[in-house]
Amino acid sequence: MNTLDVLRAHPFLAGLPEPWLPRLAGYARPVVWHPGHRLFRADQPAERFWLLRQGQVALDFAVPGRGDVEIETIGPGAVLGWSWLFPPYRWQFGAVAAQRSTAVEFTAAGVRRLMESDDALGRQLTTRLMSVVVDRLQAARARLLDLYGYPTTLPAAG
Numbered sequence: 001m002n003t004l005d006v007l008r009a010h011p012f013l014a015g016l017p018e019p020w021l022p023r024l025a026g027y028a029r030p031v032v033w034h035p036g037h038r039l040f041r042a043d044q045p046a047e048r049f050w051l052l053r054q055g056q057v058a059l060d061f062a063v064p065g066r067g068d069v070e071i072e073t074i075g076p077g078a079v080l081g082w083s084w085l086f087p088p089y090r091w092q093f094g095a096v097a098a099q100r101s102t103a104v105e106f107t108a109a110g111v112r113r114l115m116e117s118d119d120a121l122g123r124q125l126t127t128r129l130m131s132v133v134v135d136r137l138q139a140a141r142a143r144l145l146d147l148y149g150y151p152t153t154l155p156a157a158g
Contacts, residue, residue: 003025003028003029003030003104004021004025006030006051006053006104007021007025007028008021010051010053010077010104011077012051012077012078012128013051016121016124020118020121020124023114023118024111024114026110027106027111027114028104028105028106028107029104029105030102030103030104030105031103031104031105032101032102033055033057033097033101033102033103034100035097035098035099036097037097038094038095038096039057039080039094039095040091040094040095041062041091041094042062042090042092042093042094043090043091044091045089045090045091046081046083046084046089046091046108047089047107047108047109048081048084048105048106048107049079049080049081049084049105049106049108049111050079050103050104050105050106051078051079051080051104052074052075052076052077052078052079052101052102052103053076053102053103053104054101055075055076055099055100055101056073056074056075056097056098056101057073057074057075057078057080057095057096057097057098057101058070058072058073058095058096058097058098059071059072059093059094059136060093060094060095060096061092061093061094068094071093071136072136073098079129079132080095082129082133082136084108084111084112085108085112085129089108092136093136
């Protein structure tokens with residue numbers, strides 16, 4: 001299966017117009033990570049992002065006095081990385097391979113240029129990535145509440 005075929009099959013890109021996929025593929029390449037491989041840490045430059053095909057990646061962040069705390073584990077069909085889209089282009093979380101994993105890696109600067117040159121593509125990818133941002137922030141919130149002994153569902157204000 002070539003990179004273009006992988007993009008066609010990945011849920012994150014489902015429904016994108018076919019002519020956009022080869023353009024995205026021009027900034028993509030397949031990668032493999034082994035368990036324990038650290039992809040990035042919070043506050044490092046965010047220059048890439050990935051569409052996971054197989055395996056699992058743990059998202060984490062450093063908590064003073066506790067070290068790296070896992071937020072969630074993502075798997076096949078997930079997107080890894082959104083910080084590349086928003087200045088100052090620095091990771092908000094860290095990531096480490098929890099299992100042998102395969103993914104398609106994108107060069108962020110190239111995809112940003114592509115998005116800037118095509119408003120419709122830019123809107124589509126931004127909307128999809130914002131959904132990822134919301135999911136990750138909700139997972140971080142739930143994990144922090146769990147760490148400090150609070151219920152993960154709070155009573156409604158009223």
